[in-house]
Amino acid sequence: MTILVTGATGTVGRHLVTALLAAGHRVRALTRHPATADLPDDVEVVRGDTTDVDSLAAAFTGATAAHLINFGHGYRPLDNGDQVAAAAVRAGVRRVTLLGGWAEGTLEPAVRSSDLEWTHLRPLEFMANTLADWGPPLRADGVIREPHGDRRSACVHEADIAAVAATALTTDGHAGQTYTLTGPEAVTPRDKVRHLAHATGRDLRFEELTPQQARELWTADPPSLQIYRVAPGGPAEKADFVLRLYADTPEAGRTVTDAVQRVTGRPARTFATWAAEHADAFRP
CATH class of the missing domain: 3.40.50.720 (NAD(P)-binding Rossmann-like Domain)
Structure with a gap:
């Protein structure tokens, strides 16, 4: 077909x-x-x-x-x-x-x-978002500067989304189903930096910012690019939206599901796997 x-x-x-x-x-x-x-x-x-x-x-x-x-x-x-x-x-x-x-x-x-x-x-959050959000700062000086470094995200590998789609399109038993797709674990920004450091062989660091420091960084001239993808409005509105999201991540955003394995028959890919696949994007 x-x-x-x-x-x-x-x-x-x-x-x-x-x-x-x-x-x-x-x-x-x-x-x-x-x-x-x-x-x-x-x-x-x-x-x-x-x-x-x-x-x-x-x-x-x-x-x-x-x-x-x-x-x-x-x-x-x-x-x-x-x-x-x-x-x-x-x-x-x-x-x-x-x-x-x-x-x-x-x-x-x-x-x-x-x-x-x-x-x-x-x-939920695409692991691939890390490319746009963190690629430039990690290539530049190896440091991620953000608030709420212990927030958790059950981010999902984009290839796993595709694998679920391919299965649902070509096999029976999925009509009328809604699948919430996540990775196999909820990871923090500190976890992500650690995995990327291992994958790249670089000394990468996470630097915790206060919410006010983050807001100043994100609304500077020129404003930080990483907030532009996720919210409407100007830099101030985007910064405030992201700060609220980071401070109180919705439960759904940090809750792991087994949908990828149930649909495809194999475990969801980890962020460590994703980091190894994309290591070159985080090297100078």
Whole structure:
């Protein structure tokens, strides 16, 4: 069968394309920029955008399953979810996985109320977020400066998200399920620095900041880049949001689940594994 992967050039999408190809499936990849997609030769690459439903008709046609993401440009939730779900149904798509976060957009309810066999994937913090957040400071001077260094996150390897999606798209028994996806342990920023130090062979350090010191750092001119991805508003609003989140991480964000192992039949990957795979990104 042909499986459409939206977000195919993204953090999870590339892993999903690889997993589906390895299992012998035909893969169609949706991207806004086919010329720079850099996907394997045996992937059918089509131009399209989930925010433009008219561009989806050809992408859905002939596909029996699809991996959907609930956000568009700038990680903003889609506002045309009902149109996307309807286009998939019209094209004959039968089964979908839906990658979403803690907050629902318009796509989740539209898919649930449709005739599609859906599986909702709700990962917690991506381990890959560490690349953007910590890569620059660790390459520069080997020090992470943040408040609340003992906060915990049950972060998940992006390849495990893809593995769950591949299983749900190609095997029975997952329709109507919502899977909260985590790694096998809840790790602290101090833990992450320790794992990255071991992986890189460098003397990396975590430096605890007070909330006020962090706010000053994050709102300096130019402001720290690491807070720009997670909250709306200007630097001050973003800093305040992150400080509240770090001071009181929601229970769901630090609670480990066994969903990856239950669905895929193998344990979730650890942060130490992720760090070893990406060690070069944290070296000067």
